[in-house]
Amino acid sequence: MEKHKEIPAESPFKVPERYFEDLTGRIISATAGIEPSSEKRGAFRRIRPYLAVAATVTILAIIGFTALYVLSSRSNREGRIDLTLTEININYINDIDLLTLEEKIPDSATFDRLPEINSNEIIEYLISENIDITDIYEQL
Amino acid sequence: MSISKPDNDIIELLGSDLNKGFRLIVERYSQKLYWHIRRIVILHDDADDAMQNTFINAWRNINNFRSESSLYTWLYAIATNEALAIIYKRKKNNTVSIDDLGSWFANSREGNSWFDGNEAQIKLQNAILKLPEKQRVVFNLKYFDEMSYEDMSKILKTSVGALKASYHHAVKKIEDFVRNN
Numbered sequence: 001m002e003k004h005k006e007i008p009a010e011s012p013f014k015v016p017e018r019y020f021e022d023l024t025g026r027i028i029s030a031t032a033g034i035e036p037s038s039e040k041r042g043a044f045r046r047i048r049p050y051l052a053v054a055a056t057v058t059i060l061a062i063i064g065f066t067a068l069y070v071l072s073s074r075s076n077r078e079g080r081i082d083l084t085l086t087e088i089n090i091n092y093i094n095d096i097d098l099l100t101l102e103e104k105i106p107d108s109a110t111f112d113r114l115p116e117i118n119s120n121e122i123i124e125y126l127i128s129e130n131i132d133i134t135d136i137y138e139q140l
Numbered sequence: 141m142s143i144s145k146p147d148n149d150i151i152e153l154l155g156s157d158l159n160k161g162f163r164l165i166v167e168r169y170s171q172k173l174y175w176h177i178r179r180i181v182i183l184h185d186d187a188d189d190a191m192q193n194t195f196i197n198a199w200r201n202i203n204n205f206r207s208e209s210s211l212y213t214w215l216y217a218i219a220t221n222e223a224l225a226i227i228y229k230r231k232k233n234n235t236v237s238i239d240d241l242g243s244w245f246a247n248s249r250e251g252n253s254w255f256d257g258n259e260a261q262i263k264l265q266n267a268i269l270k271l272p273e274k275q276r277v278v279f280n281l282k283y284f285d286e287m288s289y290e291d292m293s294k295i296l297k298t299s300v301g302a303l304k305a306s307y308h309h310a311v312k313k314i315e316d317f318v319r320n321n
Contacts, residue, residue: 012258012261012262012265013178013179013182013184014184015174015184016184020170020171020174023166023170023171023174023191024163024166024167024170026192027166027170027191027192027195028162028163028166030192030195030196031162031195031196031199034196034199034200036158036199036200036201036202036203037200037201037203037204038203120309120313123305123309124272124275126302127274127275127298127302127305127306127309128274
């Protein structure tokens with residue numbers, strides 16, 4: 001959008017008289033008595049992402065070993081069974097009775113009509129999800 | 141908006157005298173940040189609060205600022221978050237909703253005091269207020285601050301492509317609004 005000739009680029013909002021003249025002093029006064037956080041805490045912040053990754057991996061490993069333990073306790077106790085995670089997933093899923101699940105869905109959970117969504121709402125959603133819309137346009 | 145001189149002088153001063161360096165930051169950026177915040181929150185008092193919070197936040201974290209990133213985008217990111225926090229707080233508290241500046245300026249004493257624009261500016265501001273908050277920020281940064289998409293990407297943590305699309309749609313919505321009102 002090129003700048004409209006009749007609309008100045010400056011904001012049309014007014015400020016109190018002398019507001020900017022006093023502003024620096026007031027901001028400096030507002031920060032007086034506040035100590036900047038020390039750099040030592042900064043070091044913790046630097047390693048925090050790695051700690052988060054380590055914690056996540058640990059939790060996943062615990063879940064994986066727990067699942068393995070639970071499944072192996074159901075299997076033939078005379079021998080150990082080595083299961084990959086894929087096999088664990090398949091075995092677990094097969095144990096779920098999908099028909100039973102379907103019966104649990106209440107009859108009221110039906111949709112008479114799908115909500116209408118206009119294209120602008122779709123675009124807003126894509127933008128909020130950081131999806132690159134130019135890629136989508138190029139595919140059209 | 142391009143900064144007229146690099147901030148290397150500020151960054152060097154921060155290394156030797158933190159207080160003087162910070163004062164220079166305030167002198168150089170307070171006005172720009174004020175207008176950026178004001179365009180988001182509209183009301184002067186809210187803008188003043190967000191400004192104070194921005195610089196308090198910046199001062200608290202001054203030692204954590206990495207000189208490899210830009211001071212300019214760092215400050216704008218803090219200011220944007222403070223301004224949006226005020227908007228969200230207003231929504232949560234159901235306080236004044238300024239989505240029609242024209243009638244607000246005409247009917248409120250405060251509105252009358254704090255606006256000095258013509259009808260075209262009111263129309264543009266009303267159109268901008270119709271945009272979702274983040275899209276409004278993108279539009280303001282591009283149209284009024286003439287910021288590059290790369291700098292905007294660092295401030296809003298959004299890809300350049302998404303920002304371009306967002307701005308494109310904002311312009312379309314504003315043009316449609318201005319045409320139909």
